[in-house]
Amino acid sequence: MWRLLKNTWQAGKGWMAVRKGPVAVALAALLVGSVLGAGLGGGWLQPLAARAASMAPAATGPSGAPASFADLADKLAPSVVNIRVTKVERVTGPGLMGPEGEFGQDSPFAPYFDRFFREMPRSPREFRQQAAGSGFIISKDGLIVTNNHVVEGAKEVTVTLASKEEYPAKVIGRDPKTDIALLKIEPKGTLPVAALGDSDRLRVGDWVVAIGNPFGLNNTVTAGIVSAKGRVIGAGPYDDFIQTDASINPGNSGGPLFNLQGEVVGINTAIIPNGQGIGFAVPVNLAKGLLPQLEAKGEVTRGYLGVNIQALTPELAKSLNLKDKKGALVADVTKGSPAEAAGIKRGDVIIGFDGKEIAEMHSLPPLVAATPIGKEVPVTILRTGADQILRVTVGRMPGERGEMPAPAERAPSKWGLALRDLDARTAERLSLTSGEGVVVVAVQPGSPADRAGIRTGDVILEVNRTKVTSVNEAQAEAQKEPNAQSLLLLFRRGDASQFAALELK
16 A cells, blocks of 8 residues: 555656746746647648547436536547656765665665765766656547646656557657647557547536546546636746636646547646646647647747737726727837837737737737738727727747846835936846836835836836836826826836836825
């Protein structure tokens, strides 16, 4: 019994850690691993209706609720695989070794071995670490989908089928931004294939089934409902997760989330370790455009518009005289970008892209990224209360720049802000010119600026839609209406600009 528990723990513990990245602090409670490319493409995406017809839906009771998932599980389980990964880490130092491996410094045996090893020369050594995940087959000749965080940095990848056959796997494509990876094995015969469904048709409350290998327990089947759609959890720029209460645990990563028609509607990716009934899956429609690119090129080429956008809060909508808060507010337009060439301006609200409505800010980036480079698309904007349609030729996604460090503090003003003129060094780091904006050097806790999300190190570019080049200009604009209860700021943080509405209580 002890050996079984130990093996189970070893299989699952590798994936309890949060992924590293720029959002690591925000995701300390999450196990995350998370746009689209152009078109469906690929033979393994074509006959979805034919394959779906061969999948028997779950039996339903008189009320329409499933009476049993047994028939569905029998048909779907063969398309789900276990993925075992070996990673190699190099460590310098003699270490403390015992009969079952390396002793840590907190081991009761450490003092007895420390003196013996202390004089040994230090040299780099390699340690092999194993972890496990899940995946599902999408082609009869051995293409397998999983999460990027399952195979990232892997030295060896082994796939075990439901039939217990094992194959070495090659990682042929990865996309860290959406946490999708594509593997290839060379099977002896044809393989059972999971049909890819339409995640856009999912509704909150629909039944879903997850199959995977939590904690190394092969072919575990759990069921639940769709708890929410379009969840943004801070995993990246293309967050659009399906939330489900079907049990998902470490080891389920990369496994499929099925609907009752036996179609894959999501890729199980993230959990909240301290929560119950809260799991997240990448929508399969997000992966459909990725997979042909990953198979052909090993990476994803994304479309590029060249705007920094933000969500419209009620305060921002009021400050901008907008009737509602639908759409993506353009906080900045990159010089020389497709958006600038098309005439998109700061303060515009994008409410449509290529014939699709933009109801929320986070729905725009995946649509832009999915658009073929060089394609001209209509973009509907709201400017000064009137709709306009502009034609934009989508470009290629460029690289990213880093953020600037925060300067020293000074005493804040009545809005809770302390400002300083932009010096040449700070301007260079932000790709700005000296005199373009003012730097926030302090934010008073609980102040209007603090409540609006302004931080030390932000650069204020506009006050009430007027450009400012010095602290004196910023203060003058803020004091034009002494009895005003709100202040609209445009500020830059790192590589992105956005609006903030400051309001007095």
